[in-house]
Amino acid sequence: MTRPSFGAMARQQPQLTAGLVIVFLVVAFGPVGSVFVDTDLSRVGSAAANTSPSAEHPLGTDAAGRDLLAVMIAGTPLTLRIGFIAGAVGLGIGTLLGFIAGYFGGWIDTLIRGAADVLMTIPGLLFLVVLATSLQATVTVNMMALVVASLAWMIPTRTIRSQVLSMREAGYVQVARLSGLGDLEIIARELLPNLLPYLAASFVSAVGAAVLASIGLEALGLGPQNEPTLGMTIYWALYYTSLLRGIWWWWAPPIIMIVLIFVGLFLVSMGLDRIANPRMWKTP
Amino acid sequence: MSRADGRIALRVEDLRVHYHTERGPVRAVEGVSFELYAGERLGLVGESGSGKTTTAMALMRLIRAPGRIESGQVQLGDLELLSLSDEQMRQARFARISLIPQGVMNSLNPVMRVGAQITDTIQAHQEGLTREQLQERVHELLGFVELDPSTSRMYPHELSGGMKQRVGMAISVALKPQVIIADEPTSALDVVVQKRVMDTLFRVQRDLDAAVILVGHDMGLMAQCVDRLGVMYAGRLVEIGPIQQLLEQPQHPYTRLLVSSLPSLERKGVFRGIPGITPSLLDPPPGCPFHPRCPEAIDGCATRVPELLTVVAGLDGNDARHRQQAACHLHTGVDV
Amino acid sequence: MPANYLVRRFAVFLIIVWAGATINFFMPRLAPVNPIRERLLQAVSFGGAGKTDMEAVVATYEAKFGLDQPLWKQYLRYIGDVARLDFGVSIANFPSRASDIILRALPWTLGLLTIATLIAFAIGTLLGALLAWPKSPALLHYLSAPLLALSAIPYYLLGLVLVFALGFTLRVFPLGGGFALGTLPKPSLSFAIDVVYHSIVPALSIVLSSVGFWALSMRGMMVTVQGEDYVNYAEARGLKSRDVFIRYAVRNALLPQTTSLALAMGYVVSGAVLVEVVFAYPGVGTVLFRAIQTFDYFVIYGVVVMVILAIALATLILDIVYPLLDPRIAYKR
Numbered sequence: 001m002t003r004p005s006f007g008a009m010a011r012q013q014p015q016l017t018a019g020l021v022i023v024f025l026v027v028a029f030g031p032v033g034s035v036f037v038d039t040d041l042s043r044v045g046s047a048a049a050n051t052s053p054s055a056e057h058p059l060g061t062d063a064a065g066r067d068l069l070a071v072m073i074a075g076t077p078l079t080l081r082i083g084f085i086a087g088a089v090g091l092g093i094g095t096l097l098g099f100i101a102g103y104f105g106g107w108i109d110t111l112i113r114g115a116a117d118v119l120m121t122i123p124g125l126l127f128l129v130v131l132a133t134s135l136q137a138t139v140t141v142n143m144m145a146l147v148v149a150s151l152a153w154m155i156p157t158r159t160i161r162s163q164v165l166s167m168r169e170a171g172y173v174q175v176a177r178l179s180g181l182g183d184l185e186i187i188a189r190e191l192l193p194n195l196l197p198y199l200a201a202s203f204v205s206a207v208g209a210a211v212l213a214s215i216g217l218e219a220l221g222l223g224p225q226n227e228p229t230l231g232m233t234i235y236w237a238l239y240y241t242s243l244l245r246g247i248w249w250w251w252a253p254p255i256i257m258i259v260l261i262f263v264g265l266f267l268v269s270m271g272l273d274r275i276a277n278p279r280m281w282k283t284p
Numbered sequence: 285m286s287r288a289d290g291r292i293a294l295r296v297e298d299l300r301v302h303y304h305t306e307r308g309p310v311r312a313v314e315g316v317s318f319e320l321y322a323g324e325r326l327g328l329v330g331e332s333g334s335g336k337t338t339t340a341m342a343l344m345r346l347i348r349a350p351g352r353i354e355s356g357q358v359q360l361g362d363l364e365l366l367s368l369s370d371e372q373m374r375q376a377r378f379a380r381i382s383l384i385p386q387g388v389m390n391s392l393n394p395v396m397r398v399g400a401q402i403t404d405t406i407q408a409h410q411e412g413l414t415r416e417q418l419q420e421r422v423h424e425l426l427g428f429v430e431l432d433p434s435t436s437r438m439y440p441h442e443l444s445g446g447m448k449q450r451v452g453m454a455i456s457v458a459l460k461p462q463v464i465i466a467d468e469p470t471s472a473l474d475v476v477v478q479k480r481v482m483d484t485l486f487r488v489q490r491d492l493d494a495a496v497i498l499v500g501h502d503m504g505l506m507a508q509c510v511d512r513l514g515v516m517y518a519g520r521l522v523e524i525g526p527i528q529q530l531l532e533q534p535q536h537p538y539t540r541l542l543v544s545s546l547p548s549l550e551r552k553g554v555f556r557g558i559p560g561i562t563p564s565l566l567d568p569p570p571g572c573p574f575h576p577r578c579p580e581a582i583d584g585c586a587t588r589v590p591e592l593l594t595v596v597a598g599l600d601g602n603d604a605r606h607r608q609q610a611a612c613h614l615h616t617g618v619d620v
Numbered sequence: 621m622p623a624n625y626l627v628r629r630f631a632v633f634l635i636i637v638w639a640g641a642t643i644n645f646f647m648p649r650l651a652p653v654n655p656i657r658e659r660l661l662q663a664v665s666f667g668g669a670g671k672t673d674m675e676a677v678v679a680t681y682e683a684k685f686g687l688d689q690p691l692w693k694q695y696l697r698y699i700g701d702v703a704r705l706d707f708g709v710s711i712a713n714f715p716s717r718a719s720d721i722i723l724r725a726l727p728w729t730l731g732l733l734t735i736a737t738l739i740a741f742a743i744g745t746l747l748g749a750l751l752a753w754p755k756s757p758a759l760l761h762y763l764s765a766p767l768l769a770l771s772a773i774p775y776y777l778l779g780l781v782l783v784f785a786l787g788f789t790l791r792v793f794p795l796g797g798g799f800a801l802g803t804l805p806k807p808s809l810s811f812a813i814d815v816v817y818h819s820i821v822p823a824l825s826i827v828l829s830s831v832g833f834w835a836l837s838m839r840g841m842m843v844t845v846q847g848e849d850y851v852n853y854a855e856a857r858g859l860k861s862r863d864v865f866i867r868y869a870v871r872n873a874l875l876p877q878t879t880s881l882a883l884a885m886g887y888v889v890s891g892a893v894l895v896e897v898v899f900a901y902p903g904v905g906t907v908l909f910r911a912i913q914t915f916d917y918f919v920i921y922g923v924v925v926m927v928i929l930a931i932a933l934a935t936l937i938l939d940i941v942y943p944l945l946d947p948r949i950a951y952k953r
Contacts, residue, residue: 118635118636118639119639120883120886121636121883121885121886121931121932121935122636122639122640122643122886122928122931123885123886123887123889123890123893123927123928123931124886124887124890125890125893125894126889126890126893126908126923126924126927126928127643127924129908129912129920129924130643130644130647130920130921130924131647133912133915133917133920134647134648134650212774215774215777216774216776216890216894219776219894219897220894220897220908220909220912221909221912221913222912234777234780238897238898246788248784248788251780252781255777255780255781258773258774258777259769259772259773259777262772262773262774263769263772265772266768266771266772270768344856346852346855346856374858374860375858376858377856377857377858378856378857378858379858382857383856385849385852385853385856387849388853390848390849390850391849391850391852391853392850392853393850393854393867393868393871393872394850394872394946394947394948395871395872395875395945395946395947396867396868396871404854404857404859404863404867405857405858405859408857408858408859408860408863409858439947439948441947441948455857
């Protein structure tokens with residue numbers, strides 16, 4: 001069977017393709033944008049305050065005199081960084097825990113599963129609020145990522161755990177055992193390849209959860225104060241009552257960017273789900 | 285051949301069911317034809333994948349995409365089932381021809397009481413019955429299958445396997461159909477319960493003078509229960525005939541192997557399985573589907589598909605019930 | 621329903637609340653310098669009218685939670701306080717008690733949240749079920765894409781957009797607040813109407829944002845259920861397709877859908893809190909926001925515990941209601 005072309009594959013998986021394209025565009029926005037726009041303009045006082053969009057400042061300026069286009073270009077990669085780092089760390093922890101829980105079972109399983117369930121019931125944002133206010137140190141972007149990661153591990157844990165559980169009893173694992181493969185070999189050769197779609201899906205959901213959490217925290221004012229991340233931009237917009245003053249160009253671009261991120265991630269996860277569960281997508 | 289005196293309950297002619305997959309059509313049922321007489325019990329036996337369940341489903345027109353009934357005729361009394369509209373078929377289901385599915389265990393709605401599911405069936409076909417009438421009918425049906433009337437208030441998970449099977453039986457006769465298809469009604473039950481359940485089925489059948497098609501893979505059970513037996517292999521009917529005759533003098537090599545694998549009090553010794561594996565229905569072997577495994581294959585078996593021909597004519601030429609037919613090149617068939 | 625089921629569910633409830641309270645206790649103590657103590661000392665040093673009273677608070681705090689006390693003693697005291705809903709005093713709004721501030725705001729949040737969530741759940745589930753029915757009007761299917769897009773937006777951001785569009789630009793709805801500025805809450809019809817008027821846009825943002833999620837989820841459940849044997853058997857028995865759809869498919873799909881409502885509680889609450897901030901709605905979210913800005917620790921922790929309590933309670937209620945829907949559950953040991 002000849003390998004289908006990219007175009008054919010793309011057409012077969014419209015959601016996945018669309019999602020990846022959107023995510024790619026968002027990721028590229030920062031680096032590409034900084035070539036055209038001077039990111040120094042994102043610093044306080046670099047331009048007249050509260051001007052509406054014009055040729056000189058395509059997205060206008062905010063109350064502190066920052067060019068908003070520059071702010072967006074500087075800030076989007078920061079938010080993405082938080083999301084991806086937190087997502088990756090969360091996935092890493094989650095996979096490890098999920099694996100241990102599923103593979104070894106017993107009280108370890110109960111403990112891990114219990115912790116995940118309880119923490120999932122507690123609204124993550126509040127937990128993060130407590131964490132952030134208690135730490136009191138100046139929060140940097142990387143610290144935000146780690147803080148948020150503490151919440152992103154639960155869903156990957158559950159997903160990976162249930163997959164490992166079902167795979168543990170599956171035929172091919174028994175066969176591998178019988179043919180003398182050691183535990184580690186079984187993990188590497190049999191289990192991991194089958195886990196890949198779930199790992200990918202978990203990563204996407206972890207990143208989504210991380211971005212959501214970080215924006216939430218920042219909107220409350222608990223983020224890195226001096227960095228123009230998307231959530232902080234919204235926070236400052238609210239702080240300076242931009243709503244009442246009609247300065248829509250301040251909060252609209254971050255929102256649009258956030259929406260793009262989420263829609264992109266969502267499409268990617270839908271696409272991945274379609275690959276993993278083709279039956280669910282047959283329209284009735 | 286002249287029509288019998290209207291006592292043919294069901295006539296199936298050249299039924300074909302294919303599943304259209306990405307890799308091509310899977311020929312699940314390829315040209316199956318048989319008659320079913322009122323009041324008789326016809327067994328349909330075969331390995332997994334032989335097409336017996338698909339045939340049963342096709343008779344009820346329950347084949348779903350990607351499966352499709354490609355061709356054939358199913359004559360049930362005055363109705364030709366395959367040409368009915370969806371609504372007409374809906375009305376015919378369980379009213380003229382009913383089904384006791386494989387695994388009634390999982391076929392009952394877990395959140396509805398058993399009695400409600402029986403009344404559902406009745407009300408879908410008969411309007412205007414009062415609650416009391418329905419209630420009475422439910423108790424009557426439960427009584428037929430030897431279940432206590434209190435069962436109607438229970439939920440499925442409160443019943444044992446045998447009880448659920450009986451509920452399935454009760455539902456299948458609720459509207460007094462002419463034909464009842466029982467798909468492996470006892471495969472999930474233990475032997476003692478099996479016998480009781482089968483006894484109940486046949487008592488109910490006699491009361492209704494209905495015909496039963498018993499689908500399964502347990503030759504032993506078939507031997508005890510049915511009047512005639514049809515043997516299916518790779519989507520085709522390879523042999524059909526009165527049970528006693530079939531067991532004593534099987535005409536098709538596959539049937540011979542099946543029968544010889546049955547233990548009995550007289551024959552002791554080593555039992556053979558049937559070597560080889562079932563053929564792919566996507567890409568079946570040319571000619572007779574059994575020839576790769578057949579110990580008696582001859583030239584021509586690999587090239588021409590054998591037709592179902594009468595091998596042993598019955599006493600009464602017009603009555604198919606005494607005829608034994610086989611689809612095998614070893615036999616040239618006799619005229620009826 | 622058997623007693624031990626209720627007991628188990630209640631035990632889970634207690635564990636969740638306890639876990640939340642415990643995390644609250646240990647968090648500030650993980651930092652190198654106890655932030656609560658720092659904040660209290662700060663309040664004292666600003667002086668002013670309440671100086672002596674603040675010093676009293678600091679003294680009480682030291683007595684209860686001071687570093688000279690063994691940790692386990694502090695912890696037990698803390699748990700005892702939490703059990704009595706005594707969260708201490710608000711540092712920023714001294715001398716108001718934290719629990720008073722929170723409890724005054726709680727009904728607003730509960731009202732907005734419960735109603736909006738129930739509406740979203742009902743509409744979403746209905747929509748999801750219809751989307752899974754082959755005979756539903758094609759128009760509905762065109763809705764699913766925009767709904768999905770909407771569900772990808774966090775509640776509060778949608779709220780921001782809506783407030784701008786409906787409040788600022790179109791001036792149809794108020795820009796925020798729970799009721800018109802300058803009026804006092806009083807039990808009268810006009811006040812009630814005012815409250816409802818002010819809650820429409822916040823509720824709308826919650827509903828629009830979550831409907832997509834519930835619809836997708838229900839659609840997924842329906843697809844799974846429609847493949848089940850009992851649905852096939854129902855069709856085999858010649859039941860009308862509408863009856864099969866409602867009594868066999870939807871009825872069963874509702875079960876996991878309700879479960880996911882329970883699981884989504886945490887997320888729903890988080891979003892609602894932020895919605896309140898955007899709309900300056902006088903609920904628990906705004907209280908939390910102000911407390912964060914003034915580092916009013918006791919109020920922050922109080923809010924967290926109260927919210928966890930509310931969620932655990934809601935989950936408990938759902939756990940009790942669930943066996944009524946699914947007859948199999950009450951019988952599981």
